[in-house]
Amino acid sequence: MSLQEKLEALKVATVEKIKAAEDLQLLNQIRVETLGKKGPITEVLRGMKDLSAEERPKIGSFANEIRDALTAEIEEKKAALEVAAMNKALAEESIDVTLPGKKMAQGTRHVLTQIMEEIEDIFIGMGYQVVEGYEVEQDHYNFERMNLPKDHPARDMQDTFYISDEILIRTHTSPVQARTMEKHDFTKGPLRMISPGKVFRRDTDDATHSHQFHQIEGLVIDEHITMGDLKGTLEALMQRMFGADREIRLRPSYFPFTEPSVEVDVSCFKCGGAGCNVCKHTGWIEILGAGMVHPNVLEMSGIDSEKYSGFAFGLGPDRIAMLRYGVNDIRNFYQNDVRFIRQFKGE
Ligand code: FA5
Numbered sequence: 577m578s579l580q581e582k583l584e585a586l587k588v589a590t591v592e593k594i595k596a597a598e599d600l601q602l603l604n605q606i607r608v609e610t611l612g613k614k615g616p617i618t619e620v621l622r623g624m625k626d627l628s629a630e631e632r633p634k635i636g637s638f639a640n641e642i643r644d645a646l647t648a649e650i651e652e653k654k655a656a657l658e659v660a661a662m663n664k665a666l667a668e669e670s671i672d673v674t675l676p677g678k679k680m681a682q683g684t685r686h687v688l689t690q691i692m693e694e695i696e697d698i699f700i701g702m703g704y705q706v707v708e709g710y711e712v713e714q715d716h717y718n719f720e721r722m723n724l725p726k727d728h729p730a731r732d733m734q735d736t737f738y739i740s741d742e743i744l745i746r747t748h749t750s751p752v753q754a755r756t757m758e759k760h761d762f763t764k765g766p767l768r769m770i771s772p773g774k775v776f777r778r779d780t781d782d783a784t785h786s787h788q789f790h791q792i793e794g795l796v797i798d799e800h801i802t803m804g805d806l807k808g809t810l811e812a813l814m815q816r817m818f819g820a821d822r823e824i825r826l827r828p829s830y831f832p833f834t835e836p837s838v839e840v841d842v843s844c845f846k847c848g849g850a851g852c853n854v855c856k857h858t859g860w861i862e863i864l865g866a867g868m869v870h871p872n873v874l875e876m877s878g879i880d881s882e883k884y885s886g887f888a889f890g891l892g893p894d895r896i897a898m899l900r901y902g903v904n905d906i907r908n909f910y911q912n913d914v915r916f917i918r919q920f921k922g923e
Contacts, residue, residue, distance in 0.1 A: 579620065579627075579635055586616055587642045594649045600657050607650050617643050687901070687920035688790060688909055691893045692772045695792055698816050702809070704768045704794070709752035711774055715742050717751035722833040723872045730832050735778040745776040748890055749793035750833060753869075756795065757877035762884070766798030772893070783905045789894045797869065797879065797886030803836075806866055806887035810840055814863070817896065818845040825860055834867025834888060845899075854899065861899060864891035 577585070590610050597603040609615055620639050624632055685693075696706055715726075724731055734747035752771035760767045771793040779785045796805065807826060814822045822845060826838040842863050844855035851857040866889035871881035894906055901920070903909070908916050 579631075580638055583617070583620060583635075583639060583642050586610070587646065590646055591649055594646075594653050597653060597657070600654065600661070603650060603653055603657060610646060611643060611650075617646075684918070684920065684922050686909075686917065687897055688893060690920065690922050691897045691900070692790065692792065695813070695817070695891075695893065695896075696770065696772060698813055699770045699794070702768075702812070704770050707752055707756050707769045707771045709746070709749060709755065709771050709773055709793075711745055711776075712739065713744060713746040713751050715744055717754050718744060718746050718748070721754035721873065721876050722750050723870050723876075724832050728832060730830075736776055737778065747777050748775050749773055749791040750888070750890060752793050753795045753833075753888060754873070754877055757797065757874070757879060760797070762797075762879075766796065766801075767886070768796050770794045781907060783907070784895070784898075786894065786906050786910060788910070789892060789906070791890050791892055794866075794889045794891075795869070795886060796888075797874070797884055799884060801868075801885045801887060803868060803887070806838075806868070806889070809887075810864070810866065810889065814842045818842060818900070821848070823849075824863075826866075829865060829867070831865060831867055833870050833873050835870045837865070837867035840864050840866055840889070854902075863896070863899075864889055866890070 590606065593606050594603065597606060611617060617639055621636065624636055627635060684690075700706065719728070719731060720726070736744050736747045738744045749771050752769075752773075756767065756769050756771070772790065774788060775791050776788050779787050781787055794809075796809070803826075807824065811822075811824045814824055823843040825841040825843075827841065829837045829839040831837040840863055841860035843849045844852060844859055844861055846852050846854040847859070849855075849859035851859050855861050866887065869886040869888050874881040874884060874886070894909060897903065897909065898906060
């Protein structure tokens with residue numbers, strides 16, 4: 577068989593193989609075997625030097641022709657196999673767009689955060705600024721500037737965790753009063769602020785007490801502020817929180833930093849005052865402590881108590897949340913049981 581016939585036979589056999597190849601891997605194998613460096617065509621081209629000068633160009637161009645023809649066959653088959661592979665994948669991996677989607681779990685703000693933000697919004701609407709205080713506070717601001725000197729017996733009601741003799745974790749949000757008062761510039765207008773945040777006490781945890789809870793402090797100072805302003809403000813708050821027909825009642829009380837001091841009750845939002853289990857059959861629910869800022873507290877912050885007066889209050893949003901949602905144990909708010917937390921979706 578002449579060299580030309582051999583090449584012709586190789587071409588025929590290889591085209592058969594290419595046609596029969598069922599996947600890209602096999603096709604590549606054929607390409608390497610036939611056209612690769614060690615393949616028969618390369619071998620023929622390499623052996624050209626042994627041919628006569630007459631034969632050389634003929635065989636050379638014939639071998640090149642065959643190589644080009646086989647390369648074209650392979651490319652064509654490769655394209656066909658690629659299309660087939662793509663069609664197969666499309667058929668196998670088809671997506672059923674009618675299947676129900678996977679739901680993303682969505683969190684909500686904690687119920688206590690919701691209540692506090694609601695109260696903040698009400699006060700912002702009345703022109704108050706929201707001030708942040710420190711959870712780690714000085715004895716000086718937590719007690720002394722609140723008219724509770726070191727030996728004051730009322731300190732016993734608010735024992736707490738001390739970091740040093742002079743540093744503690746605050747027992748109430750009232751120290752923010754002193755910190756805000758001493759900075760306020762009254763030539764720019766009255767002081768109206770609220771301050772929400774965490775407070776800590778050495779209280780034994782039970783259904784209505786937690787060693788860590790929240791308070792919202794309120795403070796207004798200007799000339800001619802009276803108890804009437806306090807009552808009107810708190811009534812507006814309670815009506816926004818618990819319904820337009822709520823009333824409030826002030827009872828005499830005692831706080832070292834206010835004089836006079838009051839406990840504030842709201843008419844029961846469940847029974848309207850007739851008596852039920854929420855108000856313990858009294859028609860009223862105790863909701864917060866308040867009073868007129870004690871002149872000593874004003875003077876210690878450098879405010880002239882002859883010229884200025886003010887009111888202050890401190891309420892417990894945890895207790896308000898309990899009342900509003902009928903939660904019977906304050907500890908539920910802090911145990912992070914999602915079955916409990918999830919019930920309060922907010923808006
Ligand atoms: C005070 O802390 C005063 N600083 C409030 C105040 C501010 C009065 C300004 C006058 C002027 P009292 O200890 O009563 O007061 O606490 C205020 C509110 O915090 C209570 O009405 C109650 O709602 C809440 N509270 C008190 N102790 C706890 C506790 N252990 N767990 C949950 N809430 C509590």
